[in-house]
Amino acid sequence: MERGQEVDIFSSIIMGIVEGLTEFLPVSSTGHMIITAHLLGLSTDQENVKTFEVVVQLGAVLAVVVLYWRTFVGFFTVKPGDRVMPRLNLLHIFLAMLPASITAVLFRDVIKQYLFGPTTVVYSLIAGGLLMIAAEKWHMKPTAQTVDDITYKQAFMIGLFQILALWPGFSRSGSTISGGLLARVSHTAAAEFTFLVSVPIMFGATALDLWKSADILSVKDIPYFAIGLLTSFCVGMLAIKTFLSLLKKWKLSTFAYYRFGLALVLLFIIL
Template sequence: MDILSSIIMGIIEGLTEFLPVSSTGHMILTADLLGLNTENDTVKTFEVIVQLGAVMAVVVLYWRRFLSLFDFRRRTSSQPRLNLLHIILAMIPAGLIGVLFRDVIKQYLFGPETVLYSLVIGGLLMIAAEKFHPPIKSQTIDDITYKQAFTIGLFQVLALWPGFSRSGSTMSGGLFARVSHTAAAEFTFLVSVPVMLGASGIDMIKSMDHLSMSDFPVFAAGFITAFIVGMLAIKTFLGLLKRLSLTSFAIYRFVLAAVFFFIIL
């Protein structure tokens, strides 16, 4: 990899990590266009590093909210009600499936062709969630119940298939669980941090032997780019949710899949 490829991949990761369009899918497709070998150990390690840059964007923007999760004092009706148990309940399904079937997922689902399929199927789920979800009950992130948190976590399992999108699957699950678009999106941001840190941590441990100081400039460029673009993308996405439905993002996914179908296949 070179610096230019690193920056391009960082921009793609930062833009797509928190949008319901699948960052992993975009990274796989972009790497294919750039001629990068995704089986190469250096490229695999870079993908972990650049994802951590996007994670740090959430940590910086929501640090007060993260601290409040560890406040277990009795709360009044005017204080935040979201706590650490909500996050844990949402993490359990994908965490278990991810640990048990990690190697199978990596072997069979990480490829351009499988990404194209999941882009379409994930888009169909998002349209179904928009059209058939029951009336919304939880308008803010502090209105989310434990049952709703676990339901969103069940839908997050779908995001283990690259191309499905974590935010797309969890926001769809949120709508079916009667959670508003914005609340589901913000909850997804919070849940993504421990999930991504855990997954990235495992990958980093396995990649330690492939790290070298000569790769530092490339890795640093991707990390910083993903961090900065990720912060801008989160703010922009929350604003877009007030004007656009998930159907708009689903249409984008269909168009992207069609374009890459003719480029790759």
Template sequence: MGIIEGLTEFLPVSSTGHMILTAHLLGLNTDSDSVKTFEVVVQLGAVLAVVVLYFKKFLSLFDFRKQTRLSLRPRLNLLHIILAMIPAGILGVLLRDVIKDDLFGPQTVVYSLVIGGILMIVAEKFHPRTTAETVDDITYKQAFIVGLFQILALWPGFSRSGSTISGGLFARISATAAAEFTFLVSVPIMLGATGVDLIKSAGHLNTSDFPVFAAGFIAAFIVGMLAIKTFLGLLKRLSLTTFAIYRFIVAIIFFIILF
């Protein structure tokens, strides 16, 4: 489970969707408090991978100085992250129970894998000309547009990176810049979401669970670091359509298994 989380958290294939489907294949009771807590812990492992790899970039977010005296466009800073967090953050809080109760199931994941894949193909084929090649070229408006697309990621199986990279392409951001921006935005979003879940699950933790939780956390952290580096390289060689086709294949396989 830790390896699956680390591999898929930052790829446009949906880590939550893969975790739900994997748990189904392994026969795990996803309604169990211990399983839910375990899923939170492994997500924190993936978050730590981003923090380690982008530590210097996180520090630079608090620098609001302009790129040059001739430019009116500020470098990537904390305000970009906040603007990208607001839409999904608000709806995530308001619809948390609905999402957990109605959308966290293998059947709904199958549908979202397909719909999300179609969005990625459309975004890649019909996006306008790119104006932001790197994360430091992203404007506040573009950051907010990416945030609006991140709302789609509230549906498990849609994928945070898949929806935000698609939104980034529509907002004239390059795929690699949109991916890196997604990694940075994912940290406060995931820390907030997993923090709330962990607090609510605190009563179900005990020392006997520690070895299992530690194994999942470490696996997600190590594999997550490798996945981030690999994904950025793959984006320069592979199209989003390749990942969309993978999503369709997974959806077909689980459609046959579930239905």
């Protein structure tokens, strides 16, 4: 991995902090990672830099596993009330991750070739912001107040919106929370469901990317990958709790306006 010539530990830490802070905010972690790499002088055309941007996301996702471990354990246990009122289970997760997973596998090379870059991030920041404003304006009264209230149909609808997150800058949480609102899921439930669905998605994406990029990675990349992953994990633990608190005070459109401002700044810095 190169920063001009080579990346240093400082760059890995900065990238990890940015990832941990933005993975769970609807402002696009991938978009911020691409922008940060650009400002640090890293070449986003390098395959190992692209892979680093995917792998470091796994650190933030591991934070979800730690914070929601009881929920994940619950997927494999049966509660007496399940026969009366179905709770969140693995089928919900499967339905939500299916659309984006299939799309990512089929179009992985196309996405990395044409959608990863500072210019495309500007456009997706704007498009994602418009979707968030629309979802906030037109969503109806929620029928699912908690993740256990989410139906299979709502889970699949959220999954369809998650396809948009394959466009760097669009934001996984932004697209899925927007989809959740339009599917009549509450802000908090949509956010927590987004966290849970991100775990298998990111584990799969990281494994696939490492496998396909194995021939161009080297031993010297491992320390940078590890430092970035560990940093994003620690920061992500704090970011999750903070974001859930902010959702109780701020509308989704607040984050949309931030995205517009960021896009405007990028137009001057990058273009």
